[in-house]
Amino acid sequence: MIKRSDLQKISKLDSPKGQLLSLYLPLFQDSNDTDYNIKLKNLLRSADQRYKHEAGKELPDEFDELFEDIRIYIRDNSTKYGRGVALFATPGKGILASYSMPDTIESSAIVDERANIAPLIRLIEDYAPYCTCIISRNHARMLIGKLDEIEEHSQLEDDEVPGQHDQGGWSQSRYERHIEDHVHRHFKRVAQQLFDMLENNEYHHLILGGPEEVVSGFEETLHQYVTDRVIGHVRILMEANINDVRQNSMDVLEQHITDRKQRLIDAVESESAARDLGVKGLAATMEALQRGQVMNLIVDHEVRSSGIVCQSCGAMSVTPAEGNTCSYCQASDIRDMDNVIPALITSAFEQGASIAVIDQEDQQEQIGKLGGIGATLRFRVEE
């Protein structure tokens, strides 16, 4: 599973000669070698055509060899990657990095100076690791979920909680207080563990499960940092099997992702209408990015647009530059791109903006009215 730190590594991969291949390929367990060969061949051919169109020259011959190496590599290692693979390679050096991907990954192959990390950014932004904590009065079970997988993390049990038979000569009220002390101490221990796990970056979102009254009592003992990470509750029991935990947690996570995107689209809509802390449309978004204003970028996953990217300062524009020089740095090394969106997403990510890729129909419709792309801004530029 890819991490944010991997992304920084990949974005540092480069090929000064513009010969870095970024390949994304879904893997289907029931596919055979022939299927892959065809799929891969088509992808690599599309990379070749795209390169010809954008760079105005043929892919160097060394790529034939590289493509063949990749074909064999995927044939021999497909089971290692689960449902999909992301792979970065360059002639001469071969495969530089590879990661397993979920099956929702769209297939693509691009040859460029820098890695195409837009699909990875999308994954990481949407599916930060989560912790599901199922809590009872004397037991807690923690699981960590990453993308579509989940694993048991740890359990905490207070086996000293006195049972009914231990009441002995104690008065009822004293006995009950004793039990409550135990429960409180148990909650405190679990709360501390969740705090430590958060400090260790083991999860980003927290989901709580268990009987409603237990969960609400437990929530009161959580540190504020931890409370801030709670995205929802699941109604599952301590003994629930791991697949049920996963399914219930994913439902909460998906809902959280949808809600977050909705809030962002609404914000872009109202802020751009008010000409305040928001912009809509490709040209305005590119300008905002150039000024370092973008806080949250929203983009329809189906939006494509040609454009130009300055190879010197990274500035982007929809329309060709006047006199073929960059309007920001005057450099003349301008590259025409069939689709500038991946470069735009990467640039926003590198500026520390959060990225929301929109792929739900009703939300696509709403963002479509904004030109398919927009952003909320950190600050406003007086005009």
Ligand SMILES: [Zn+2]
């Ligand atoms: Zn420039």
